[in-house]
Amino acid sequence: xxxxxxxxxxxxxxxxxxxxxxxxxxxxxxxxxxxxxxxxxxxxxxxxxxxxxxxxxxxxxxxxxxxxxxxxxxxxxxxxxxxxxxxxxxxxxxxxxxxxxxxxxxxxxxxxxxxxxxxxxxxxxxxxxxxxxxxxxxxxxxxxxxxxxxxxxxxxxxxxxxxxxxxxxxxxxxxxxxxxxxxx
Amino acid sequence: xxxxxxxxxxxxxxxxxxxxxxxxxxxxxxxxxxxxxxxxxxxxxxxxxxxxxxxxxxxxxxxxxxxxxxxxxxxxxxxxxxxxxxxxxxxxxxxxxxxxxxxxxxxxxxxxxxxxxxxxxxxxxxxxxxxxxxxxxxxxxxxxxxxxxxxxxxxxxxxxxxxxxxxxxxxxxxxxxxxxxxxxxxxxxxxxxxxxxxxxxxxxxxxxxxxxxxxxxxxxxxxxxxxxxxxxxxxxxxxxxxxxxxxxxxxxxxxxxxxxxxxxxxxxxxxxxxxxxxxxxxxxxxxxxxxxxxxxxxxxxxxxxxxxxxxxxxxxxxxxxxxxxxxxxxxxxxxxxxxxxxxxxxxxxxxxxxxxxxxxxxxxxxxxxxxxxxxxxxxxxxxx
Numbered sequence: 040x041x042x043x044x045x046x047x048x049x050x051x052x053x054x055x056x057x058x059x060x061x062x063x064x065x066x067x068x069x070x071x072x073x074x075x076x077x078x079x080x081x082x083x084x085x086x087x088x089x090x091x092x093x094x095x096x097x098x099x100x101x102x103x104x105x106x107x108x109x110x111x112x113x114x115x116x117x118x119x120x121x122x123x124x125x126x127x128x129x130x131x132x133x134x135x136x137x138x139x140x141x142x143x144x145x146x147x148x149x150x151x152x153x154x155x156x157x158x159x160x161x162x163x164x165x166x167x168x169x170x171x172x173x174x175x176x177x178x179x180x181x182x183x184x185x186x187x188x189x190x191x192x193x194x195x196x197x198x199x200x201x202x203x204x205x206x207x208x209x210x211x212x213x214x215x216x217x218x219x220x221x222x223x
Numbered sequence: 224x225x226x227x228x229x230x231x232x233x234x235x236x237x238x239x240x241x242x243x244x245x246x247x248x249x250x251x252x253x254x255x256x257x258x259x260x261x262x263x264x265x266x267x268x269x270x271x272x273x274x275x276x277x278x279x280x281x282x283x284x285x286x287x288x289x290x291x292x293x294x295x296x297x298x299x300x301x302x303x304x305x306x307x308x309x310x311x312x313x314x315x316x317x318x319x320x321x322x323x324x325x326x327x328x329x330x331x332x333x334x335x336x337x338x339x340x341x342x343x344x345x346x347x348x349x350x351x352x353x354x355x356x357x358x359x360x361x362x363x364x365x366x367x368x369x370x371x372x373x374x375x376x377x378x379x380x381x382x383x384x385x386x387x388x389x390x391x392x393x394x395x396x397x398x399x400x401x402x403x404x405x406x407x408x409x410x411x412x413x414x415x416x417x418x419x420x421x422x423x424x425x426x427x428x429x430x431x432x433x434x435x436x437x438x439x440x441x442x443x444x445x446x447x448x449x450x451x452x453x454x455x456x457x458x459x460x461x462x463x464x465x466x467x468x469x470x471x472x473x474x475x476x477x478x479x480x481x482x483x484x485x486x487x488x489x490x491x492x493x494x495x496x497x498x499x500x501x502x503x504x505x506x507x508x509x510x511x512x513x514x515x516x517x518x519x520x521x522x523x524x525x526x527x528x529x530x531x532x533x534x535x536x537x538x539x540x541x542x543x544x545x546x547x548x549x550x551x552x553x554x555x556x557x558x559x560x561x562x563x564x565x566x567x568x569x570x571x572x573x574x575x576x577x578x579x580x581x582x583x584x585x586x587x588x589x590x591x592x593x594x595x596x597x598x599x600x601x602x603x604x605x606x607x
Contacts, residue, residue, distance in 0.1 A: 058395050062227040065397045071227070072396050077339060077389035077575060098496050100390050100489040101579040199226075 040093040041187065042103045046122050047112035047174075050082040055200070056112070056174035057088035060181060062196035063188035064092050072097045085120050092187050108185055111135060112156075112173055123147055133184050133219075135173050140222025151222045154180035154215050162214075163207040175201065179212030180219040190216060228398040230391030231256035233361040234300060234326040234384070236398075237368025239270050240406045241324070243298040244413075247275040247286035249305060252338045253392040254328045257300040280305040284312040284323075291321035292427060294418035296372060299323070302388065303330035303344045310348065313381075317352030318443065319428060322375030322382070322413070324368060329488065329539075330388040331574040339575020340388035342488065342540035346516075346548045352443055354382040354450055355516040357487045359473070361396040366467055369401075373410050373457045378446045385516075389575065390489045405464050447518045454515055471520035473512040476502065477527050480509030484587065485536040485553055487513050490578045494537070497583040508587065513549060521556035528557065533565050535590040537583070539572040546570075546599050565595040571603040578604075 043060075047053030054075045061073035069092055076087040089103045108131040109122055116122060123132065123145050133152045134143060140151040156176035166172035175197055182188050188196075194209050201208045228236065234257045238246070246265065248258040265274045273290075277283045280301050287297040301309065306327050316323050331341040345355060356371065358364045367384045375382040386392060417425055431439060455470050462468030475495050477483060486494045491512035498510050511527055513520070528534060538547025545551060550568030557566070567590045572578040582604050589601065 058227060058229075061395050061397075065225065065227055070397065072394060073227070074389070074394040077393065079338070097396075098492040099580070100387075100394075100493045101577050 040091060040097070040099075041108075041185070042106045043090040043092070043108050043110060043185070044103060044106040045088040045090070045110045045112065046116050046120070047086050047088070048116070049080045049084045049086050050170070051086075051112050052172050052174035053086050053088045053112055056178055057090050059175070059193075059196045059200040060090055060178055060188070062200055063178070063182065063192040064090075066192040066195050067188040069094060069187065070097050085116055106130065108133065110177060110181055112177055117143070123149065131184055133177070133180060135177055139220055152180070152184050152219055153222075154219045156180065156215055159211045159214050159218070163204070163211045165204060165207060165211060175208040176211040176215040179215030183216045183219045184221070224400045225397050226400055227395045228361055228365075229256065229393055229395050230361045230364050230386050231328070231393070232260050233365040233398050234368060235260035235264065236400055237365040238298045239264050240401065240403060241296065241298070241369050241372045241410060242270070242407075242412070243272055244295040245273045245275065245287065245290035245297045246299065247277050247283045247290070247297070248299045248301070249277055249280050249283050251280070251302050251305040253330060253388045254300050254302040254305070254326070256392075257326060280308045281312055284309045284316060284325075287323045287325075288312060288316050288319060288321055291316070291323050292319065292419045294413065294415050294420070296413045297321075297323045298325070300326040300328070302328040303332055306344045306348065307332070310351065313348055313351040313353060316381045318439070320379040320443070320446070322372065322379055324371040324375055324382050324384065326364075326368065326384045326386070328388050328392045329385055337574050338388065340390055340539070341573045341575070342385070342548070345383060345385045346540050348383070349517065349548070352380070352447070353517065354380055354447070354454075356382065356384050356454075356514055357516060358384060358386045358391070358514075359489055359491050359512060361391055361394070361398050362467065363469065364391060365398055365400070366461065366465070366469060369406055369410060370457050370461050370469060372413070373461075374450060374453050376413055377453050377457070378450045380443075380446050380450060385488070387489045399465070401465050409461060409464055451515070451518045451520055469514065471515035472523050472527065473514050474527055475510040475512070477509035477511055479507060481507040481532045482509070482587070482591070483528060483531050483534050484508065484510045484583070485513060485534060485549060486510055487516070487549060488539065490537055490539060490572065490583075493578060493580055494583050497580050497587065500580070501584070501587060506587075506591075516549075516552075519552055519556060524553065524556060525560055525562065528562055529560075531564060533567070533590055535567045535569060535586055537569050537571060537586060539578070541570050541573065541600070567593075567596045567601060568599065569601045569603050571605075576604060
């Protein structure tokens, strides 16, 4: 079983991202479960979303405490919360950032990867320049870094799960897929 | 068609596929999304139903009572304080023998203010005369709404489908949405023998003197007992159409087990993982999930428990001044039988506290070590 944790801010689309990823994973034939941090959300406040993926039906209904990988939709969160909490050894930290992975230092044995999802989202006019919606772009990078679904699966999931600008969201996912930077 | 659905939306799809004709609801976290989606489906013209906006849950159930009495298939959904506010009219719905189906998302009761899960809201409605079904995943939530109408309309009693807040309501899982024509075959339109109809007038809810009131209660009880059989039959018939079978009980590896955990809701799913793990180390243990809480399937429970050594009941609820409620029910149902083994009652997971595999293992370890329970309520995961 693979467990992922997504870090974002309220209103950024982290929960929607987890749902689209879950849909893509299901379309790829695996079993999946996605859930938000149980409770209340406020726009701009740090939020979490979680995804479990397995080859067999998922019975586990408790929360995720030790994710295999984490995905950071907003790099400013790195300064305010401990995004590596419980993260398993050798886990991937995938960050939405224009910086290369070598610019990020974490204590522990992790693999940092980055993708400039913000630039890509702005390029395809997803959200506004001030608050771009990066979730579909970051998902393109996620399936490159963690191959739990194919790009075709993701495209189908975006078509089913995104209400507007479907072509632009698909283009953003594809561009992010190609531009993921894997660190050392 | 398979779709990734949150539990709330699994309810909405279940109601839509059941072709409900009247929806009356008042929003409350974490139920709100159930009726949000339903209102969209009605507004889009995908479901021919009256969506009645009301000012409280009491009114929501009252509107369902009127609709159901007039022969419509009525639906509502709520949680926690909302369900508690409905209490008076819940009795009315069941004693009027109206087959309303309602989803209740199990949310703990305030104060302290809470929106997280436990079962005290629905279990407080134990004696309202409603059938209660506790689901363990989102697929079961959707299926239970559809099967629920079949059962409710067969025995003329209202039925509550109960699910855990957030753990199901806000969690996305793959759900197979059955084809409408399959559901239509399973669940034909509701057509009651007697209804509010100006062309064929009847009196409803009239004065019932002592010479006849008790007979109504007797018949209500007979219908409840009949529901035990009807739930199993309808669950089997549904299984023949969809491949998914549902019964009053959902046993897991109980046949050769010496020890049995008794669970309900999502805790049961996590418990199955623990059962597998303990069996690998040679512990003969099984998990009995109680799906139907009312009517209480005592006879079926007896059949499973009759040759076991110890029984561990996990309650995500508590009757203050006594014990966990499933624990009471299990004990009471076995008292006049030949089962005389120790039954342990564990209370945990209140107000949304996470029930992890580690915690369930701790429960088993506790029960295995003690010859018999030393306390009536064994608190697990509480800061004392």
